[in-house]
Every structure is written in C-alpha cells, then in structure tokens.
Amino acid sequence: MSAVDRILDKRLRGERLDLEDGVRLFESDEIEKLGHAANIMMQRVHPDPITTFVIGRNVNYTNVCDTFCTFCAFYRIPGSSEGYLLPDEVIFQKIKETEDVGGTEILMQGGTNPNLPFNYYTDLLRNIKLRFPNITMHSFSPAEIRKMQEVSGLSLEQVVRELREAGLDSLPGGGAEILDDRIRKQISRHKGTWRDWMDVMQMAHKVGLNTSATMVIGFGETMEERALHMLRIRDAQDQCIENKYDSKGFLAFIPFTFQPDNTGLKRERETPEAYLKTVAIGRLMLDNVPHLQSSWVTMGPEVGKLSLSYGCNDFGSTMMEENVVSSAGAVHKVNINSILELIREAGKIPAQRNTRYDILKVFKDGTQVERDFVMQN
Numbered sequence: 324m325s326a327v328d329r330i331l332d333k334r335l336r337g338e339r340l341d342l343e344d345g346v347r348l349f350e351s352d353e354i355e356k357l358g359h360a361a362n363i364m365m366q367r368v369h370p371d372p373i374t375t376f377v378i379g380r381n382v383n384y385t386n387v388c389d390t391f392c393t394f395c396a397f398y399r400i401p402g403s404s405e406g407y408l409l410p411d412e413v414i415f416q417k418i419k420e421t422e423d424v425g426g427t428e429i430l431m432q433g434g435t436n437p438n439l440p441f442n443y444y445t446d447l448l449r450n451i452k453l454r455f456p457n458i459t460m461h462s463f464s465p466a467e468i469r470k471m472q473e474v475s476g477l478s479l480e481q482v483v484r485e486l487r488e489a490g491l492d493s494l495p496g497g498g499a500e501i502l503d504d505r506i507r508k509q510i511s512r513h514k515g516t517w518r519d520w521m522d523v524m525q526m527a528h529k530v531g532l533n534t535s536a537t538m539v540i541g542f543g544e545t546m547e548e549r550a551l552h553m554l555r556i557r558d559a560q561d562q563c564i565e566n567k568y569d570s571k572g573f574l575a576f577i578p579f580t581f582q583p584d585n586t587g588l589k590r591e592r593e594t595p596e597a598y599l600k601t602v603a604i605g606r607l608m609l610d611n612v613p614h615l616q617s618s619w620v621t622m623g624p625e626v627g628k629l630s631l632s633y634g635c636n637d638f639g640s641t642m643m644e645e646n647v648v649s650s651a652g653a654v655h656k657v658n659i660n661s662i663l664e665l666i667r668e669a670g671k672i673p674a675q676r677n678t679r680y681d682i683l684k685v686f687k688d689g690t691q692v693e694r695d696f697v698m699q700n
C-alpha cells in the first residue's frame with residue numbers, strides 16, 4: 324500500500340488526519356484517488372444526491388481601504404478620486420432586487436474604510452432590517468470588523484455583539500487567505516496575523532453567529548502551510564463544539580485560487596488540478612465542517628461542476644455581483660437557471676438553501692426558476 328493509500332484508508336476508517344498526512348496529500352498528484360475518497364466522505368455527511376445553492380448578492384459598499392493588500396485589484400486608497408461609498412438608497416435598491424428574484428442572502432463587504440464611524444454599520448444594519456426583515460445579512464470580513472474596533476475603541480466582543488444586535492446574522496470567511504503569518508506578512512501585512520482573523524471568527528461563534536472559512540491558494544505558500552490552514556480551522560471548530568456555543572461555528576469551507584490579473588503580485592495561476600486537490604483534501608481534513616462550497620466564480624462553471632465529485636456538496640451563491648474577484652480577472656457569471664443546469668449535468672439534484680443551509684426548495688426534474696437574475700453592476 325502506498326503512503327497516500329494508507330492515509331486515505333485511515334480517513335475512510337473514520338480516523339482523523341494530522342499535519343503530516345495533510346502535507347503528504349498535498350504533495351501527491353493522485354488527485355482522482357483523493358477525489359474518490361473525498362466523495363465517499365461527502366456522501367457519509369450528505370447521503371442524498373443534492374447540491375445546494377443560495378440566491379444572494381454581493382454588495383461591495385465601499386472600495387476605500389487602508390489595508391493595501393498586494394494581491395488586491397479592488398481597493399482605492401483613502402482620498403482617491405476613484406474611491407466610493409454606496410449611498411444607503413442604492414444598497415436598499417440592490418437588496419430589493421435580490422428579494423424580488425427570491426434571494427435570501429446579502430453578502431456585504433468592502434474595504435477597511437477608516438472614514439466610517441462604527442455607527443455607520445449599526446445604523447445601516449438596523450435600517451436594512453426595518454425594510455427587509457427576512458433578508459439574511461451574511462456580511463463583513465474579520466478585517467472590516469477589526470477596523471470597526473479600531474475606529475470605535477470598543478472591545479472585539481462589544482463590536483461583534485452590537486453588530487449582532489443591529490441585525491448581523493452571519494459572518495463570511497473572507498480574508499483568511501492562508502492562515503499563517505509568513506505568507507500574510509508578504510501579501511497583506513496590515514491585515515493582521517492569522518490569529519487576528521481567527522479571534523474574530525471565534526468571537527462570532529461565542530456570541531452565537533455562524534461563519535464560514537475561505538482559503539486562497541497560489542500565494543507561494545508551502546504544502547505545510549496549506550495543511551496548517553486547514554488544521555487551524557478544524558481546531559477552532561473543535562473549540563466551538565466543546566464550548567457548546569449557541570453557534571454551529573464554521574458551517575462551510577470555501578477554497579479558491581489566487582487571481583493574479585490586475586494585481587501587484589506576480590504569480591503563476593494555480594491549475595484546476597491544484598484547486599480540485601485542495602477541495603478533496605479539505606473534505607478529508609475538515610471532518611467537523613459540514614459543507615464544502617464550490618468556487619465556480621473563480622474557477623469557472625466546468626471546474627465548479629467537477630468539484631461536486633471531489634467533496635463539494637454546495638454550489639455557493641448566485642453571486643449577483645462580485646467586484647473584488649472580478650477586478651482581478653475572474654469574470655465567470657452564471658445565472659440561476661444555468662446553475663440548475665450545471666448541477667444537473669453533474670448528476671445531482673439542485674436545491675435552494677438559506678444561509679444556515681436549510682433547504683428551501685428542491686428543483687426536481689426540469690423545473691426552473693420563474694424569474695432569473697439580470698446581471699448588473
């Protein structure tokens with residue numbers, strides 16, 4: 324039996340993988356074998372042949388940012404004539420359009436804008452919830468929350484609690500990049516350490532919010548750093564479960580690849596194989612995170628479809644807008660009926676879910692949505 328076979332066998336027998344196992348898997352090029360084992364593990368958690376998706380919209384409310392990540396093509400420095408802050412009415416209109424097509428989730432995220440006081444966020448959340456009580460606000464990355472803490476002078480716990488009271492429902496996992504400080508110092512040294520990112524996530528779990536975790540490969544990280552990223556998420560999830568917080572912790576893991584176009588960071592684009600391998604290893608290592616989300620927005624619909632055989636059970640959001648990734652060259656846009664078609668082509672049954680992953684509607688046979696998204700910015 325080869326070393327990889329032994330590791331896969333260990334996992335299929337229900338044992339946990341360790342750092343060394345993870346590194347060995349990342350070094351392997353037997354991606355079909357990894358995908359096969361990951362698919363078996365996925366089916367143990369999700370026995371029905373259903374692939375879920377959420378109808379949602381990204382609202383990039385500001386591009387003003389003082390974090391200056393070297394890989395980011397989206398931000399503008401404070402004072403730039405190209406900087407913007409969306410007026411509240413524009414944000415409300417975008418949410419209304421989302422609800423009009425059956426959408427349930429708003430992923431509001433932007434730069435770390437030093438000009439915004441903390442009550443900008445709490446007032447905005449309250450006003451959104453007044454107008455749209457049924458919309459789920461899955462919003463703000465740890466870097467934005469850290470900025471709110473800095474401008475307000477409040478503790479991290481106060482900031483997260485006040486956001487929750489104002490209407491924040493859930494936290495997306497943006498800004499994780501690679502959860503190790505060697506790489507973070509090179510690409511986003513003002514964004515804080517991996518521990519800073521994790522502290523925000525763990526605080527969110529403590530106050531009862533669910534979150535997700537992303538991972539971006541292709542910054543020049545080692546295989547050990549990739550495996551460590553996953554173990555750090557798994558450890559935090561263990562702590563959430565042990566502490567019996569009123570939160571499910573990390574509901575989903577979302578890996579994708581760095582998109583180098585238009586950024587100041589020159590790197591080779593990671594291959595679809597490297598992406599699929601990361602997906603499979605994520606399913607094998609993260610035994611306590613239930614959902615694995617495909618990243619068709621960066622990888623393209625065809626690779627997205629393939630990822631459903633490598634451990635993914637979810638097709639993510641319809642992503643009505645995505646300015647951050649599209650600024651860096653990922654321009655795959657898919658409407659809802661195309662998502663239904665892709666999921667069916669992969670041999671699965673599509674189902675609309677909410678942010679908590681409760682299934683809202685199963686699209687049996689050839690059924691389609693009545694009103695599709697009009698893609699617009």
Ligand code: SF4
Pocket residue numbers: 388389390391392395396397398433434435466511514
């Ligand atoms: S990735 Fe986010 S935090 Fe970094 S520069 Fe871009 S907008 Fe700012």
